[in-house]
Structure formats: C-alpha cells, structure tokens
Amino acid sequence: MVSGSGICARVVVVDARHHMLGRLASILAKELLNGQKVVVVRCEEICLSGGLVRQKMKYLRFLRKRMNTKPSHGPIHFRAPSKILWRTIRGMIPHKTKRGAAALSRLKVYEGVPPPYDKKKRMVIPDALKVLRLQPGHKYCLLGRLSSEVGWNHYDTIKVILILILETGKL
Numbered sequence: 001m002v003s004g005s006g007i008c009a010r011v012v013v014v015d016a017r018h019h020m021l022g023r024l025a026s027i028l029a030k031e032l033l034n035g036q037k038v039v040v041v042r043c044e045e046i047c048l049s050g051g052l053v054r055q056k057m058k059y060l061r062f063l064r065k066r067m068n069t070k071p072s073h074g075p076i077h078f079r080a081p082s083k084i085l086w087r088t089i090r091g092m093i094p095h096k097t098k099r100g101a102a103a104l105s106r107l108k109v110y111e112g113v114p115p116p117y118d119k120k121k122r123m124v125i126p127d128a129l130k131v132l133r134l135q136p137g138h139k140y141c142l143l144g145r146l147s148s149e150v151g152w153n154h155y156d157t158i159k160v161i162l163i164l165i166l167e168t169g170k171l
Helices: 021-033 052-063 081-090 098-105 143-149 155-168
Strands: 011-015 037-041 047-049 107-109 140-142
Touching (some): 011 021, 021 081, 021 098, 047 143, 140 143, 143 155
Parallel strands (some): 011 037
Antiparallel strands (some): 047 140
C-alpha cells in the first residue's frame, strides 16, 4: 500500500476474510487513487454489520430500483460478492473521469483464492477487521451468504473448493 502503511509493493494481495465491507472499500479506494495495484481475494467472507434478515431486506429494496422506460439500461444489480465489493469501491471513486477509470482498472476482485495468488503473501487491513471494529455480541452477516440468498448460485461451490484447499494444506 502507498499511504500510511509504508508498504509500496507493486501488487498488494488483500485477504478480505472477516473485514467490514464499507471500511475495506474506503481504504482500498484511497489506495487505488494513489496508484496502488490491489487484488482482493476471498470476497465471500466479507462481513456486513447487521443480521442477515436486515441486510437481505435492504438488498431486496435495492433490487427493486430500475429504470421505468427500459430496465436493461437501468442500474445493474450484481449478485456475486466480488462484484458487490467492486461496485462499493466504484461508488467511492470518481469513476467517470480518466483518473477514476484508471484507478478502477488497477483493482481485481475474486471469490476464493485463484491460482496465481494462492502462493503470494496476503495482507489484512487492521482498520477494517471485524474483531477490531464490531463490538462483541453485535450481529453481522457474511457477504457470500447474503449473495446466495439474493440469487448468487456459486456459494456452495466456492465453499467446497476452499475446504478441499484447506485439507491439502495449501491455504
């Protein structure tokens, strides 16, 4: 990362497991605007504060927003956790300018840990960790679980793949 952290690697791989969505997105947006290349893995393990029922109701309200004249032109509602994180970060970047578009092009987001990044060192962002930001006993839900409730079909597949990887000891 460039600012604050003192690390200036060419590509930073961030393990998003148990990070809070908004806090992670805001820190990554700032790093992207500063010129850092960022890869985020395990997006299905990102946390949202508030219980699953509350988050599902909020997301279903968001899904009802569409353009009256031609809904395919209207807001596109992503269901995959990686695309939800990508859209959250996009909302924090001036993506309609050249600088913002260049910043977004430096971001890659994945569910699970794909092969080129499974052997690289993964970082965590302490300012966005759930254990440091959410008080004990407060409700939270995982982005992968929310996504599977609203229409993402690959939650079980990703979970099985991660279990297989953990059993072989690669992760």
